[in-house]
Amino acid sequence: MIDLDHVSKRYDGRAVVDDLSLTVPDGAFCVLLGPSGCGKSTTLRMINRLVPFDSGIIHIGGEDVRGVSPETLRRRIGYAIQSIGLFPHWSVEDNIATVPRLLNWARNRIRDRVTELLELLRLDPENYRHKYPHQLSGGEQQRVGVARALAADPELLLMDEPFGAVDPITRDALQSEIARIHAATKKTIVFVTHDIEEALRLATVIAILEKGGLAQWGTPLEIVDQPASGFVRDFVGGESGGLKLLGLRRIAERMRPGETATGEPLSAEASLRDALAAMTERHTDRVPVADASGRLIGIITLADLVR
Amino acid sequence: MGAMVRFPAIRLYNHVVPVLVGAAAAAAATCGFVAVAPNRLVSGRPVALWLAADPRLSTAIALLGALLLATVFAAPRRALHFAAVAIAGMLLLLILAAAGQAASSLAALAPPLARISLGAAFWVLIGAAGLAVIDGLQRARAGILAQLATAAIIATGFAAMAEAGLFDALSLAREYHTRQAGFAGALTRHIVLVAAAIIPAMLIGFPLGVAAVRRPHRQGPLFAVLNLLQTVPSIALFGLLIAPLSGLATAVPSLAQLGIGGIGMAPAIIALVLYALLPVVRSTVAGISGVDRAIVDAARGMGMTRYQRFWHVELPLAAPVLLAGLRIVTVQAIGLAVVAALIGAGGLGSFVFEGLGQYAADLVLLGALPAIGLALAADFLLQSATVLLHRRTAT
Numbered sequence: 001m002i003d004l005d006h007v008s009k010r011y012d013g014r015a016v017v018d019d020l021s022l023t024v025p026d027g028a029f030c031v032l033l034g035p036s037g038c039g040k041s042t043t044l045r046m047i048n049r050l051v052p053f054d055s056g057i058i059h060i061g062g063e064d065v066r067g068v069s070p071e072t073l074r075r076r077i078g079y080a081i082q083s084i085g086l087f088p089h090w091s092v093e094d095n096i097a098t099v100p101r102l103l104n105w106a107r108n109r110i111r112d113r114v115t116e117l118l119e120l121l122r123l124d125p126e127n128y129r130h131k132y133p134h135q136l137s138g139g140e141q142q143r144v145g146v147a148r149a150l151a152a153d154p155e156l157l158l159m160d161e162p163f164g165a166v167d168p169i170t171r172d173a174l175q176s177e178i179a180r181i182h183a184a185t186k187k188t189i190v191f192v193t194h195d196i197e198e199a200l201r202l203a204t205v206i207a208i209l210e211k212g213g214l215a216q217w218g219t220p221l222e223i224v225d226q227p228a229s230g231f232v233r234d235f236v237g238g239e240s241g242g243l244k245l246l247g248l249r250r251i252a253e254r255m256r257p258g259e260t261a262t263g264e265p266l267s268a269e270a271s272l273r274d275a276l277a278a279m280t281e282r283h284t285d286r287v288p289v290a291d292a293s294g295r296l297i298g299i300i301t302l303a304d305l306v307r
Numbered sequence: 308m309g310a311m312v313r314f315p316a317i318r319l320y321n322h323v324v325p326v327l328v329g330a331a332a333a334a335a336a337t338c339g340f341v342a343v344a345p346n347r348l349v350s351g352r353p354v355a356l357w358l359a360a361d362p363r364l365s366t367a368i369a370l371l372g373a374l375l376l377a378t379v380f381a382a383p384r385r386a387l388h389f390a391a392v393a394i395a396g397m398l399l400l401l402i403l404a405a406a407g408q409a410a411s412s413l414a415a416l417a418p419p420l421a422r423i424s425l426g427a428a429f430w431v432l433i434g435a436a437g438l439a440v441i442d443g444l445q446r447a448r449a450g451i452l453a454q455l456a457t458a459a460i461i462a463t464g465f466a467a468m469a470e471a472g473l474f475d476a477l478s479l480a481r482e483y484h485t486r487q488a489g490f491a492g493a494l495t496r497h498i499v500l501v502a503a504a505i506i507p508a509m510l511i512g513f514p515l516g517v518a519a520v521r522r523p524h525r526q527g528p529l530f531a532v533l534n535l536l537q538t539v540p541s542i543a544l545f546g547l548l549i550a551p552l553s554g555l556a557t558a559v560p561s562l563a564q565l566g567i568g569g570i571g572m573a574p575a576i577i578a579l580v581l582y583a584l585l586p587v588v589r590s591t592v593a594g595i596s597g598v599d600r601a602i603v604d605a606a607r608g609m610g611m612t613r614y615q616r617f618w619h620v621e622l623p624l625a626a627p628v629l630l631a632g633l634r635i636v637t638v639q640a641i642g643l644a645v646v647a648a649l650i651g652a653g654g655l656g657s658f659v660f661e662g663l664g665q666y667a668a669d670l671v672l673l674g675a676l677p678a679i680g681l682a683l684a685a686d687f688l689l690q691s692a693t694v695l696l697h698r699r700t701a702t
Binding site for chain 2: 048050070071072073074075079081082085086087088096099102148158276
């Protein structure tokens with residue numbers, strides 16, 4: 001659990017983070033979201049003390065982050081930034097082994113850990129281990145960056161716009177990857193982005209920051225469905241706020257059990273947005289719904305989407 | 308493309324070699340290849356290549372020159388570039404041989420005091436051949452090993468001809484023979500001077516540069532002082548050090564026993580160190596502040612200490628720039644150390660100044676040519692090291 005308690009940071013008298021308090025529960029995927037200059041990156045960097053804060057207190061798992069040296073603290077916390085943060089003069093293996101080496105792990109243990117992480121990130125260990133960053137694509141570099149952050153098996157992972165420098169298709173793949181890793185490892189992740197779609201897709205909880213303060217804190221659905229202010233509504237919704245809302249709700253919530261319709265069934269776990277897309281494509285106002293085993297369990301209609 | 312098939316026009320694929328061959332041909336036609344003087348102190352009468360050298364040698368030079376020129380009309384291929392290197396290398400050795408042969412045949416007819424020195428056409432020819440070798444190596448994208456091998460083959464050829472006494476009749480060789488006892492000493496002294504200047508300059512300049520990167524507000528005053536030092540003319544700086552150092556040696560006799568005084572090695576080394584500081588500090592600052600901030604940030608975020616960040620990240624990534632700086636400093640120091648002979652520091656400069664005093668151009672060359680050779684060798688070695696380092700850290 002990460003606990004920020006009335007934390008402030010000023011640069012030249014101007015508050016970048018202003019009396020911010022928030023609590024990230026264990027195992028959460030917390031996205032700090034906001035426009036540039038809102039203090040989200042500074043907030044993230046205060047957690048591992050890359051930025052010293054002026055007032056307030058930060059606890060990780062009940063322990064004051066200022067209770068240990070910054071280096072000791074940082075070696076316990078995974079840290080990933082845009083792909084350019086890889087060390088260009090070190091091989092993939094050396095990059096991933098950075099923190100384990102700082103912690104003086106045994107050679108064999110490091111080797112095994114690198115293999116394990118490359119496999120976790122779906123990079124063939126024997127093929128990639130000895131490559132240098134400049135020999136990798138942007139997406140591969142970013143995978144190595146994530147593997148490096150996970151190397152010493154930290155409880156907490158800080159990610160500062162890690163997928164900001166890759167193309168949309170690669171970004172989509174990397175987002176699936178990090179979501180999978182989060183689900184599999186149950187690590188607490190604090191993730192900074194200005195990309196709303198990315199936040200809605202990945203987060204279990206979102207903190208929207210505005211001028212160094214907390215504008216809203218909630219699940220993706222709460223943020224889109226009940227924006228706390230005009231700022232949040234404008235930032236999250238834009239013109240397609242309704243579509244985002246449909247994207248966050250499952251068909252199972254609105255379906256009509258027992259009824260039947262013709263056509264290829266949709267999964268009950270798919271989003272209402274998927275249902276709308278299917279109806280538009282098929283020129284129909286109702287599609288059948290199936291459960292995970294493929295058994296037909298009901299239908300969903302156009303009217304159900306706007307209910 | 309179609310036009311080229313119908314009219315297979317002559318096409319130049321290389322514009323450097325025709326210029327070089329043209330310049331060499333013009334020089335050979337209009338200037339003396341060697342000069343014959345009745346004694347060491349008067350300037351000589353120029354003798355053209357075809358009159359001075361054995362006709363077989365001058366014909367071979369002309370034919371190889373034509374062959375080299377012919378390569379520029381062929382479509383470029385790696386093998387062709389290496390062939391051009393081989394032709395130019397052979398030309399280089401043939402021109403040297405022609406100079407030696409011309410000198411010995413002319414000396415046989417001249418009185419014993421006569422001097423046969425190298426003429427303008429020789430220098431243009433040898434320069435053009437050397438540049439053609441370099442041009443070919445660059446076009447072939449030759450690796451360091453191929454470059455080293457080329458240099459070694461040419462050097463071996465030169466050494467073999469010198470060993471066989473082919474150049475003995477040249478005045479430059481005569482100057483060398485009269486100074487042979489002192490030559491190796493002067494060369495060694497020169498290298499010692501340069502090393503004794505560069506090592507302290509690195510030991511002082513590198514920490515200064517690192518400190519300047521850490522506290523950018525100090526860079527202004529630091530560079531102001533170093534720039535000022537760099538603008539003092541070298542002769543003046545050597546001269547300015549005489550008074551304080553001789554004063555120091557008088558005041559502290561133990562220093563005088565160590566050989567420190569107003570003239571000699573000590574002021575020369577001090578001046579060379581002062582001159583080397585600016586490039587060392589500048590390249591240190593440029594190298595370290597040129598390291599991507601994101602990489603340093605990642606290193607901090609992983610929990611590297613300041614010391615670990617410096618040694619494992621900043622220094623290796625700055626190394627190519629640091630080496631480039633060392634290269635500049637070394638070449639500069641080799642040149643400046645020639646001037647240091649004025650205040651009794653010895654080295655190759657002592658031949659240069661003695662030659663200037665006696666109006667003996669060959670003696671000047673005896674000092675200047677090895678200094679140029681040293682500078683070229685140092686430049687080549689450090690450049691190779693830079694390339695090797697860069698290959699590993701290429702991004």
